Amino acid sequence: MTDKKIWDKANQWNEELELLKSIINTTNLIETTKWGTSVYTHNNKNIIGIGGFKSYFGLWFFNGVFLKDEYNLLINAQEGTTKSLRQMRFQSKADINEKIILEYLTEAIKVEENGLSIKPQKKEQLVSAFLQNEFKSDLNLKIAFEKLSPYKQREFIEYIETAKQEKTKLSRFEKIKPMILANIGLNDKYR
Incomplete structure (x- = not known):
């Protein structure tokens, strides 16, 4: 032990x-x-x-x-x-x-x-117009993204949507695109 x-x-x-x-x-x-x-x-x-x-x-x-x-x-x-x-x-x-x-x-x-507990609330579904637009031009990326768990999808969406400037969204997207295609979550290396 x-x-x-x-x-x-x-x-x-x-x-x-x-x-x-x-x-x-x-x-x-x-x-x-x-x-x-x-x-x-x-x-x-x-x-x-x-x-x-x-x-x-x-x-x-x-x-x-x-x-x-x-x-x-x-x-x-x-x-x-x-x-x-x-x-x-x-x-x-x-x-x-x-x-x-x-x-x-x-x-x-x-x-x-006595079974008392507070059940976690489901988070509302996030949507990223930026990612949706990218998916239109790259079907493989869309399919790979949909294979990710909802938790990993949410991490990527939040990562993109918290960027304030368009150029930051673009640089973040370039970083995560290979991760999505390889089925790797944004924070997998920390888990």
Whole structure:
């Protein structure tokens, strides 16, 4: 069995993160590694993640929006973007209260057992007049584009449509045309 990794971007919270892990390990949650860090699941559903950053370390509750948050400890890290994830942040070991963390964990497990979750909203279909025009003159490109997953198609459309000037659209198009023909997504090298 391989060692589970802990996401510690600043590489300064090892002792604190191990303490959080020891608290979580008193529950029946199953530890797995996702997104390069320890994530704990119940019935194969993500309950809580753990990680360290530059100025804090913490826990994130995947369906934290449904928790009562009696102690007012949970925050939405990206207001307006993040729908259900909530973080519990700490600056030192002294901030960690095992009893309170276990209360939140117990409630988070119940939330999962009750099936509470926010389903991701489908994004509206994007259309690029620029790409549609290019497809008229290159049928092979159109066929190759249609073979891409909707996610990859959207990446290419956004890439073209976020260009403000026509010459930028043209240079971006020249960059992505061979990628589309080779069935390579815009950001595949990062996945």
